[in-house]
Amino acid sequence: MEGFRIQNVNVELLDNHDKHRTEGFSSSKVLVVRRGAAFRVSLQLTGRPLNTDTDSVMIRILLGRLYVTIPVTTSEKAPSCQWRAYFNPEDLNSNNPSVFICSPASAPVGSYKFKLRVLTQSGKKIYACGTFILLCNPWCPEDAVYIPFEDQREEYVLNDSGLLFMGTAKNLVSRPWSFDQFEPGVLEACLNLLQVSPQHIRSKRGDYLKRNNPVYISRVVSAMINCEDDRGVLKGNWTGDFKDGVHPSKWTGSGDILTQWAQSHFRPVKYGQCWVFAAVMCTVLRVLGIPCRVVTNFNSAHDTNGNLVIEEYYSETGKKLSLSKDSIWNFHVWVECWMNRQDLGSGMGGWQVSDPTPQERSRGVFCCGPASVKAIRDQRIDLKFDVPFVYAEVNADVHSVIVKDGQMLSYSKDTERVGCLICTKAVGFPRLQNITGDYKKIRSPNPSISSRSSTASDDSTSSRGSSKGVLVFLTLDKAPIAGPPIGFTVKVINRQPVAKVMKINLNAQAKEYNNSPSETFWENQGIIQLAPREAKVLHHKILQTQYEDVVGDDLVNLAVVLEDQASHEQFLTSEEFNILSPQLTIQIEDEDSVEIHKEQTSSVTFTNVFSHPVSGLLTVAGAGLIRGKVHFRMLQLAPGDKVEQRITFIPTMVGARMLQASLTLTHINSSIRGFRMVSVMRA
Template sequence: MTALNIQYVNLEKSENLHRHRTQDFSSSRTLVVRRGDPFRVSLQLAGRPFNPTADKLRIKVMLGRLYVLMPVAYSKKPAPSPRWRAYFDPESLDLHNPSIFILPPASASVGFYRFRLSVLNGGRWKTNAQARFALLCNPWCSEDTVFIPFEDQREEFVLSDSGLLFMGTAMNPVARPWSFDQYEPGVLEACMNLLQVSPQHQKNSRRDYLKRNNPVYVGRVVSAMINSEDDRGVLKGNWSSDFKQGVHPSAWTGSGDILKMWANSGYSPVKYGQCWVFAAVMCTVMRVLGIPCRVITNFNSAHDTNANLVIEEYYNEMGQKLKLSADSIWNFHVWVECWMTRRDLGQDMDGWQVLDPTPQERSGGVYCCGPAPVKAVRDRRIDLIYDIPFVYAEVNADVHMMIVRDGRVLKRDKDTERVGALICTKAIGFPQLQNITRDYRHIQSPTLSIRSRNSAVSNDSTLPRGSSESSSGSSSESSSEGVVLLLTLDKAPVAGEPIRFTVHAVNKQNVAKTMKVHFNAQAKEYNHSPLDTFWETHGVLQLAPLEAKVVKQHILPAQYEDVVGDNMINLAVVLEDTATQERFLCSEEFNIASPQLKIEIAQEKSVVFNEEQVATVSFTNPYSHPVSGALTVAGAGLIQGKVQFRMASLSPGGRAQQNITFTPGMLGTKMLQANLELQSVNFTTIRGFKMVFVHRA
């Protein structure tokens, strides 16, 4: 019999991408498939047809220097197995152009593979063809350790290439749009190369390849590789005010630019990142690898440096917050959760796992964190791996607030509710905040004065400002046997409007009191102690026996606009009893809601694939002074790259608008986002987004 002559192998890319739900990776030159499901390759023969009883074929699949040899069997799809399989399906076999199905096990390692097809000819194996493919985890496969049971979850946590990151404060969360960009050209390759560049691979590539079948291992490697503290990681962190050597963290709008910049530089760290950038880039990498991932925000996140579950804060007698403690509370901190089975810990720990790529503390000698099961954090299972005590402290530490003078504590209060006040993520399928605090903490009753926890975010805005069932502000309380002191924001502050707040003082005794009153406001970054005081006022308050008084105050826009920018405000009030020298302290940290860019699309409900559309971006200046800046518009799957425009000086109350033409290149729900970087003393960016559904033509 003449030898079987195979001219070439067709990877049937279109069919396989659709079968494996990887069609959005079509820009990659590599076939992308998921483990646990077969993919088909067809053979183009020259000469005689295939003879199932006489012709023997085998396939060699290679990952680095690791390989497996498997004969091509003549059978139906085999049952799930920990071994690779290759087979002809007898029910659909075309003897002139036969198809081979290759079935990776659900426990195969992720990575770039090669395979060679050989034919037995005259007692010798002859290689006839070879090709390359990328293998990802498979959340659709019940045997895979990343299997997640519902389609809407898989759509949101694996396939979605855009989302929202929540910033600001618990009383006034701000939804920031982010493009994960996992389908942009070059991103898949950068994510795969991240594993190759890791110290684990460089030290022992064989061991690394073998362990890449486990999402727990992959998660730790990626967590360490997103930051550059121990390796050739993606991002260099910078929490100073000097970003001249790179990009301000607030300027990034998506992961694609960062990952491609890193890869194109020969794997030099990209400057600069902060927590939300680290987390968003890690979310991209994990989704590319097929591991379900979502971005989490913890408002009032504790960094407990001495592991005593207590955060100390110090104020002077005038209400100015002091930099005297190594402990800190970030107004918000952002990490990711990944969904996986924890065979190393038992099925009780399956589900969402905390992974934090922001370099804060070392874990196993490396700047990484997790995966810590969320269930273990909630139940304080500090006996388990990985990093559960650190994450537990981030959401559960107590706060001790002290007034000090000359090293002596004059007043001490304890707050057990502030840390972990709100833990949230983007809701499935909607641009909306989902409150998941109870996943992390055992809460008996709602935390005081947390606003907008489940408020919807409109498609072109941030969260509604100050919506609440009771009051529209936030409050802090201090009390003793003598006086009750309460500080309340009248509403969530908005740029261009006065910050209005109220102090309630109650004399609980039958003795008249003369109280000195000190108000103090300091600008602060979300993760730092406050800067110098920018506003203060002082006075005297007379309280008759058992009297309650209300004091109204406000800070005008002209007093805070040039200082705050994208920063927060720490506001404090101190009462001092002139007779007893007893002091009472209340403080509140809050953000000021920025103005928004409005995005409108003329034919919003009929946006069609590959047809030109027009969007209009508009901005109204709410500030008390003229502004100018640069407008950037982007949208993965909608716009190639980014488009930029200059906005001329706009007077207070003035309105500017810009038309943008775009042609959708992908189907489904996509995000169009716009950012206006204002030219001012502080780095201030105005943002807006619009969710766009692209229909088939």
């Protein structure tokens, strides 16, 4: 019988990528498929066609030194828990037969090789090789990361842009972020992250075998995003000194960070803070096929001693003091990843908190999670991983203390501030989705609380007032924005039938989201005389020239302390708020007819709302719209003036794409941002 040989193996990139929803990775020129689903390989034969009666075809699948050998059958039927391969019966007798290879839905994630061996009656062995990358499969019901709704798979796996929510719960900042999972080099960097992990270095075999489990993968990734214990991606820095690296607020996407890390032979990138850590982790998990989203917890507690209480200290003049190891971050950003949790029993699957920001060690390593959100809500602090720590972040009480010369003058308790809003980006839309109820059993509203606008210590002020006869309220007139004065109102109520003379101290301090406030930048004092059962309303303003250095990423701690001149009793209320920066405005010409591979024009506009001239560097980027980034130098712009920059771009990917711009101002520690969603159609 005439011999034959395999001349070529075609891994059918376009067809397989389309069927496996991995077409975004096409630029890597490597076959990328998802586990639990078959992919097609075409064989080009020379000589005679294949004869399945006399010829035997075997495939060896290799992951590192692990391998499995499987026969290629003529039947598609085989146990789904095993590797299997079968011929396409329609072209079996041709010189170009197709072989379908299917992994189990629990196969390890990684970069594989495969070899074909053909045995004929003449005894000859013919080998051919190929490679493929295997990812988790949220479209496969048997996969542990299966998520049942297509719009959620589109959002939490395929969407390469999103919004990170920052600022305060009452004055949200929506920061655009490009996850960049389909940008050149990102896929390879994410696979390298697994290869250089301590788990892989210690035992390649053990690591490969455990990569079938998304719980294990998420813990490895959480630890590898920070560099505290390994060759991780990012170095954290909260000191304020970033001169030997990049200020965390300057990053606009994950791609630059991951490719810089990989190209430097895995030296940590400087610098990251919580939202950068979380956004990069979201990119890695989406690349690996694990559905995930970035979540913000407003007023996030860091409870160092595990007593579910955060202590805050103030001076008698309203200055917040750094006397506690505990802290409350105005916001903290982490990741939720979706998976079942057979290790925890029934009912604990779904969203899991994974936090790569290095705060506390988990089993000896700086990582956190995956902690079941359902376990957090149900107070199952006996369950792994790190449920007690995350539970405290969203549920701790706040004790506010006024001190003088080491002595406590006043004490109050707030049970509402921590975890007041937990949110993420909505599915399919650039807006907020409130998920607080997923973490906390919302208490029924107290009418005396719901009517107030201050979140710091109004509840505690009310309790003091009921016993001591004085109520004090602090209310911002409106959400502060850069430019106009910041107006606020202090309302003092004397509930007793005797007149009172009250000393009032007002104090405003700049603060970073994760630290105690710095020095006072605005203050005011005075005396109030209250008739029996009288209420007085005091109006105050902080002018632009007084707060201008706080615009952007910094916040303000505003406190009011009242002292009864007769009894020397102290009353405290406070509010922490951010001042919204001006926005960049982005317009797209012919917005309804943007087509792939066709040049488009857009414009970015900025108006200077500051009281002094500004200059800076404008950067425009957009995954699937612009290759890399484009930069424009903005010359000095006078107060009130407007500048417009025109930009051309050529889309390379269809679907909803994000065009984002950031303006880094000279001599001002803030960036002005803007974004526009662009719908790119096929030509």
